[in-house]
Amino acid sequence: MTLRVATVQPFIVPADLSANIAEHARLLRIADADLCVFPELSLTGLEFEAIAADDGLWLTPDDPRLEPLREACRASAVHAVVGLPLLEDGRRYIGSLVLGPAGETVATYAKRNLHNSEEELFDAGERQVIIEVGGRRLGLAICLDAADPEHSRELAEAGAEVYVLSALFSEGQEDRLLDQVGVAAGHGMWVVLSQYSGKTGGMAAFGGSGVWKPGGAAEVRLGGELSEWAYATITGEAS
Helix, strand or coil: CCEEEEEEECCCCCCCHHHHHHHHHHHHHHCCCCEEECCCCCCCCCCHHHHHHCHHHCECCCCHHHHHHHHHHHHHCCEEEEEEEEEECCEEEEEEEEECCCCCEEEEEECCCCCHHHHCCCCCCCCCCEEEECCEEEEEEEHHHHHCHHHHHHHHHCCCCEEEEECCCECCCHHHHHHHHHHHHHCCCEEEEECCEEEECCEEEECCCEEECCCCCEEEECCCCCCEEEEEEECCCCC
16 A cells, blocks of 8 residues: 655745745645645744734634635645644644645644743644544654654554654754654654745744655655655555
């Protein structure tokens, strides 16, 4: 059983939902994959001051402004993992929204491990999320979650075969990226990482999104390109 995955480093317009939704939709329409993964807070960038000041930047899972993404998923018959400031059950999260090939909401995930600066604006998530795509079990993670070895261990023990990580690693954190990918891969999971290239929230990221095999060997990686895909096919027996 195989699963075609793609990770992307999109061009992000700071705190501009309409522009970023349009770019995400464009990319999804040309994707050649079963699953497409975008970075942490990909619909706004890590623009915390703007997010704090503008309630219009927060999205619920059924927000009608997300319809272009749903239409794009239907057009390409693809699953998408999109990063957004998530308003759910009266709480505010750094979230991932998973859309399915019929444009449906498959799941939401809220970042469990927050930086000190994030704790002032966001609530911490309290649950692990595993979804199934193409017969594969995928565990969701956002950035600092991967720095907590228990996070990936819990997902692996719950049967996740793929660790799907949306993140921001800034310049100078290349070793940190590889270390955290290595922890998840060390639990026997594939790792699919989407992170930024260029500046967001005053931080400069170096790109390097990619896919790693169980054990930690890189299958494919991007450099610093924008609006580019890294494709890989996950093979082997599904558990």
